[in-house]
Structure formats: C-alpha cells, structure tokens
Amino acid sequence: MMTKKLIAFYSKADENYVSGTLKILTVGNTEVAAHMIEELTGGDVFRIEQVTPYSKGYNDCTAEAKADQQQNARPELKYYPDSIDDYDVIYLGYPNYWSTMPMAVFTFLEHFDFSGKIIKPFCTHEGSGMGCSVSDIKKLCPNAIVEKGLAIHGSRISKSKKEIESWVK
Numbered sequence: 001m002m003t004k005k006l007i008a009f010y011s012k013a014d015e016n017y018v019s020g021t022l023k024i025l026t027v028g029n030t031e032v033a034a035h036m037i038e039e040l041t042g043g044d045v046f047r048i049e050q051v052t053p054y055s056k057g058y059n060d061c062t063a064e065a066k067a068d069q070q071q072n073a074r075p076e077l078k079y080y081p082d083s084i085d086d087y088d089v090i091y092l093g094y095p096n097y098w099s100t101m102p103m104a105v106f107t108f109l110e111h112f113d114f115s116g117k118i119i120k121p122f123c124t125h126e127g128s129g130m131g132c133s134v135s136d137i138k139k140l141c142p143n144a145i146v147e148k149g150l151a152i153h154g155s156r157i158s159k160s161k162k163e164i165e166s167w168v169k
C-alpha cells in the first residue's frame with residue numbers, strides 16, 4: 001500500500017531578518033522547503049494560517065509572536081484539512097519562533113489526533129535550529145511517532161535541496 005503524505009507548514013513572507021539584515025521575502029523560507037518536499041514526495045500540501053496574521057514588519061511580528069507564546073495562546077486558524085485519517089506521514093514545517101514553533105502550529109497539532117502517525121518536523125531558523133520544538137511536538141502528540149527533525153538555516157534555503165532530499169529518503 002502506498003503511504004499517503006501530508007506536508008503541513010506555517011510560513012510568513014514579508015519582512016524578515018536574514019543573516020543580519022532586514023529583507024522582504026516574497027515567499028517564506030519554510031514555504032520554499034515545503035514545496036521542495038512536495039516535489040520529492042508528491043504529498044498533499046496544507047498551509048497553516050492564522051485568522052489574524054502577525055504584522056508584516058519584522059519587529060512588530062516578533063513582539064506579537066512573543067506575546068502569544070508568553071500567554072500560551074492558541075491563535076485561531078483560517079481552515080483545517082477535513083481529516084488527516086488517510087495520512088500516514090505528516091511533514092510538519094515551521095519557522096523557529098522564539099525557540100519553538102509559532103503558536104498557530106500548536107493550535108493545528110491540538111486539533112487532530114496524531115496517534116500512530118509519523119511526524120517528520122522541519123524547521124527554518126536564523127541560528128537556533130529546532131530549539132525545543134521537537135519536544136513540544138511530542139508533548140502535543142504523545143502517541144505520534146516523531147522522527148528526527150531537519151533544521152535549515154533560512155538564508156540558505158535555496159541551496160538546501162540536497163540536504164532535504166537525503167532527509168526525506
């Protein structure tokens with residue numbers, strides 16, 4: 001039987017901090033990675049999107065994201081996949097926000113029962129790697145099989161196809 005794969009990701013374009021300078025990204029780093037994984041796996045793609053997005057500007061966005069994290073908020077999502085029952089493997093992508101996932105990803109993980117499913121986390125970051133995101137995923141999805149994560153430096157995303165390919169295999 002073919003295993004069915006879902007690539008669920010959170011990513012934010014607009015202003016971001018890349019290797020020491022502020023830059024405007026038209027496509028977020030994690031989204032670039034998600035589409036590489038789509039090409040490699042043929043999986044379905046789902047974007048995790050909050051109803052009230054964070055500000056486009058980097059400084060405002062980091063402040064808002066930090067406040068949400070400190071309050072352990074669960075930002076409301078715009079939509080969900082109807083069901084994840086058919087998926088065996090979930091590639092879960094997100095930027096590192098203050099050493100873990102954006103809180104909207106917490107909302108997403110709490111919405112479904114991931115028991116018995118394989119979660120493969122991938123994270124883009126500016127130096128902190130996966131942070132504590134993997135242990136947070138394990139807490140939110142205690143009965144999932146959380147495999148080794150892949151951390152990619154955001155500024156090197158366009159050059160990381162090979163690395164992603166060997167992680168996917």
Ligand SMILES: Cc1cc2nc3c(=O)[nH]c(=O)nc-3n(C[C@H](O)[C@H](O)[C@H](O)COP(=O)(O)O)c2cc1C
Pocket residue numbers: 010011012013016017025027028029030031058061062063065066094095096097098099100124125126127128129153154155
């Ligand atoms: C709100 C916010 C918080 C961040 N916190 C961290 C952090 O704690 N550690 C880190 O290495 N990078 C941090 N970054 C950088 C992002 O993880 C990095 O730029 C990532 O590639 C952005 O992914 P995206 O373009 O898919 O949104 C942060 C960025 C934002 C906007």
